[in-house]
Amino acid sequence: MKWKIIILLAVTAGCAKKDVMPPIDDLKDLDGTIIxxxxxxxxxSFLLSAALPSPSAADLQKQVIITVHGFSASNFEWQEFAGNxxxxxxxxxxxxxxxxxxxxxRAFRTASWHDWQAPVIEEYEKLAAKGxxxxxxxxxxxxxxxxxxxxSTGKINTALLNKIFFVDPIIIPADKNLSLAPLVGxxxxxxxxxxLSDAENGYWYKYRPAEALKELNELTISIRKxxxxxxxxxxxxxxxxxxxxxxxxxxxxxxxxxxxxxxxxNVELVRSQLHVFTRLKGRSYTxxxxxxxxxxxxxxxxxx
Amino acid sequence: MRYGASSLFKPxxxxxxxxxxxxxxxxxxSATRLNVGLAFRKYTGFYWVNGITAEYGAPAWNRKGVTLGxxxxxxxxxxxxxxxxxxxxxxxxxxxxxxxxxxxxxxxALLSFGYIYADYGRRFEQLPHxxxxxxxxxxxxxxxxxxxNLAVTFGYNFIKGNGASGxxxxxxxxxxxxxxxxxxxxxxxx
Numbered sequence: 001m002k003w004k005i006i007i008l009l010a011v012t013a014g015c016a017k018k019d020v021m022p023p024i025d026d027l028k029d030l031d032g033t034i035i036x037x038x039x040x041x042x043x044x045s046f047l048l049s050a051a052l053p054s055p056s057a058a059d060l061q062k063q064v065i066i067t068v069h070g071f072s073a074s075n076f077e078w079q080e081f082a083g084n085x086x087x088x089x090x091x092x093x094x095x096x097x098x099x100x101x102x103x104x105x106r107a108f109r110t111a112s113w114h115d116w117q118a119p120v121i122e123e124y125e126k127l128a129a130k131g132x133x134x135x136x137x138x139x140x141x142x143x144x145x146x147x148x149x150x151x152s153t154g155k156i157n158t159a160l161l162n163k164i165f166f167v168d169p170i171i172i173p174a175d176k177n178l179s180l181a182p183l184v185g186x187x188x189x190x191x192x193x194x195x196l197s198d199a200e201n202g203y204w205y206k207y208r209p210a211e212a213l214k215e216l217n218e219l220t221i222s223i224r225k226x227x228x229x230x231x232x233x234x235x236x237x238x239x240x241x242x243x244x245x246x247x248x249x250x251x252x253x254x255x256x257x258x259x260x261x262x263x264x265x266n267v268e269l270v271r272s273q274l275h276v277f278t279r280l281k282g283r284s285y286t287x288x289x290x291x292x293x294x295x296x297x298x299x300x301x302x303x304x
Numbered sequence: 305m306r307y308g309a310s311s312l313f314k315p316x317x318x319x320x321x322x323x324x325x326x327x328x329x330x331x332x333x334s335a336t337r338l339n340v341g342l343a344f345r346k347y348t349g350f351y352w353v354n355g356i357t358a359e360y361g362a363p364a365w366n367r368k369g370v371t372l373g374x375x376x377x378x379x380x381x382x383x384x385x386x387x388x389x390x391x392x393x394x395x396x397x398x399x400x401x402x403x404x405x406x407x408x409x410x411x412x413a414l415l416s417f418g419y420i421y422a423d424y425g426r427r428f429e430q431l432p433h434x435x436x437x438x439x440x441x442x443x444x445x446x447x448x449x450x451x452x453n454l455a456v457t458f459g460y461n462f463i464k465g466n467g468a469s470g471x472x473x474x475x476x477x478x479x480x481x482x483x484x485x486x487x488x489x490x491x492x493x494x
Contacts, residue, residue, distance in 0.1 A: 174467025176475045179349030183477075221349055228387040245430060246468045252431050253390065253465070253472030256424045260388040269430065273468070 020190040022207040024105055030074065035202050037074040037102025039095065046075055048094035049126035060131045063091045063162065063304045068120050070141030070249075070276060071170075071216050072194065074102040076203035077140055077279050084297045091304065096123045098146070100212070101205070109209035113219040117146045117155075124156050136163040136304060140276045141250055142216060144169030145223040151234065152226050158234035165300050166241040168276050170250035171224050171257045173216075181217045185210030199282035227261025240303055241267040242277075242296050249275035270296070337361040339453050341484030343375050345382075348477040351389060352382030357482050359400060359453075369405040373398035373414065379473070392422035392473050396437065402445060414441040414457065422471050435471045438462045441480065455482040 026032030039046035048066075052059055065085065067078035075095045082093045099118050100111025120137075127135055139147045144166040150156050151164075173179075191207045233239055239262060243255035252269065259267040270277065270292055274285065278293050343357040355377030365371065375396040383389045396418030402410040418437040443457030457480050465472040 172472055174465075174472075176464045176466075179347070179475050180477060183348065217349060228383065228389040230388055248467045251465060251467045251472040252428075253422075253424070256390060256428050256431070257388070259425070259427065260390070267427075269428065 022105065022191050022193065024207065028201055029206050030102065030202050031105040031108070031205050031207050033104050036104075037076075037097050037203075039075050039097045040102060046095040046097070047123055048092055049123055049130065051094075052092075052130070055130055055132070059092070060133070061090075062132075063134045063136065064127055064132050065091065065093050065136045065138055065165075065300075065304075066120065066123055066127070067093060067095045068137065068139040068143030068146055069096075069098060069101070070139075070143055070168075072101070072108070072205040072208055072212070073140070073276075074203050076281070077276060078138075079279075080281060080293070081138070081278055081297060084294075085301070088301055091301065094123055094127065096120050098143070105205070105207060105209065108205055109211045111212070111215070113146070113215040116142075116215075117149065120146060121150060121155050124150075128157060128160050133160055134162045134304075135160050136165065137161070138165040138167070138300070139169065140167045140278070141170050142219070145171065145219050148223050148226070148231065149219070152223075152231055158237065161234055161237050163303055164233075164237060164239045165303070166239070166243075166258070167278050167296070168244055168247055168250050169241060169254050169258060171220055171227065171254035172251040173220060174248045174251045178213060178217050178220075181210060181213040185214050197282055197284075203282070224257060227257045229261075231262050233262060233264055238303065239265045240300070241265060242270050242299075243267065244272040244274060244277050245269050246273045247275045248273075334363050334366070335488040335490065336363055337366075337371070338487045339371075339484035340487070341453075341482055343377055343480060343482045345377055345459075345478050345480040347475040348479075350475040351379045351384070351473075353377045353379045353392075353394065353478075354381040355394075357484065359484065366405070369402035369410070371400045371402070373400050373416070375416075375418070390422055390424065390473055392420055392471070394418055394420045394437065396439070398441075408447055410445050410447075412441075412443060412445050412455065412457065414459070415439075416441065416459075420471055420474060422473050431472070432465075432469060433471060435463065435465070435474065437474065443480075447486070450488075451486050453482075453484040453486050455484070456480070457482075 024031045026034045043050040069077040075097050078095050085091050085093045096119050099115035100108050137147050189210055191209045193207055196204055196206055241258055255267050258265055339359040341357055343355055345353045357375045359371045359373045361371035378393045380391040384391045396416045398414045398416040400414050402412045404410050416439045420435050420437050422433045424433055439459045439461045441457040441459035445455040447453045459478045461474055461476050464474045464476055
């Protein structure tokens with residue numbers, strides 16, 4: 001009997017909720033409390049709704065693209081795209097920072113995927129209210145299931161939606177251990193660590209809390225099931241998907257599920273080994289990667 | 305919907321408790337045995353993959369509790385039935401070791417090797433769509449009457465897809481139930 005009580009106590013202690021924090025360097029890591037995404041300090045440089053409080057009639061005629069970054073990333077992920085589109089006529093880009101992102105570890109840990117999504121819906125609604133009528137959405141990685149959920153649940157007025165673009169959407173993760181997050185997250189594993197290059201440090205969360213991984217798992221499963229049941233695009237809205245053939249974050253099989261699950265989706269596999277191949281800053285890449293990035297930027301612009 | 309551990313494992317845990325507290329029954333150790341039936345497999349966070357299964361035990365192996373197993377399962381008979389899920393086929397051979405072989409409830413361990421083929425369609429032919437598989441399973445089998453065997457196991461796939469190599473539909477953890485009809489010869493009375 002005594003032993004049973006001791007074992008029970010040991011198990012209870014083992015299961016008790018701990019507040020384990022990773023070894024965050026506040027001066028270097030986005031996970032810390034000092035460095036934050038620039039859009040939180042200077043929204044007008046990122047969000048169109050903040051940059052153009054009262055858009056002119058000429059502005060309202062322009063195409064608008066709302067960018068949605070990926071899991072643990074920040075607005076940095078779409079910096080090159082925004083720079084590229086800035087040089088082109090008739091198009092405006094609004095870069096949204098997802099909820100729970102670009103802040104600190106605790107904010108990331110406590111945010112649900114609905115929180116990640118909320119600023120995207122908010123920006124879409126603000127632009128719609130201002131009178132923009134040609135709004136497109138572009139997502140990278142986790143940004144893609146976030147967008148698909150908005151469409152499938154009627155969270156936005158799709159009458160104003162023009163086109164949707166996905167770069168390396170994640171429906172099935174490359175690392176299948178994500179599926180174990182609900183079983184081991186918070187008990188066996190508190191967080192995972194990602195290797196970042198010096199140039200990436202400060203723009204991506206280095207530590208991924210188990211709670212956030214569970215949210216990612218839940219979101220991707222939810223969208224996978226919706227794709228399996230079949231999703232319909234709003235009338236007149238085109239979907240263009242560009243997926244790396246080899247991708248150690250979002251399994252390329254994700255592209256198969258989108259093709260099978262959405263009638264009329266234009267899915268293109270591209271030769272790349274980079275996850276979110278449209279972002280090259282801060283990573284080592286080849287001239288072929290640069291060419292691919294520019295080709296896809298051109299294709300996106302042409303499809304608008 | 306949330307995917308907690310309890311939602312998947314609760315039924316199996318209940319079944320395990322039920323099995324452990326049931327009675328025992330002697331098995332015939334001199335017979336050749338063939339179990340044939342259906343396998344139902346659910347991956348944690350992924351598909352139902354169902355199909356047919358067989359287990360064969362020669363008299364010489366009986367005392368050691370060793371049998372050979374064969375599975376042919378497909379998501380086409382599971383999650384991809386009447387849906388846009390990916391269809392894949394998985395053939396698997398297993399070495400099965402059972403313990404307490406003279407009882408009704410027998411703990412078992414399996415080491416399986418197999419081959420998986422996923423049908424992504426012609427547009428996605430360049431993606432890796434076939435692979436060898438290797439899995440370890442453990443659980444119990446239960447033979448309440450002479451001709452019926454139920455086996456409940458939890459398994460782990462050692463080889464998984466990782467986005468760059470391997471098949472993207474191989475997930476690590478699964479639970480499986482096999483319902484089998486048992487033949488044995490020479491036929492003996494129980």
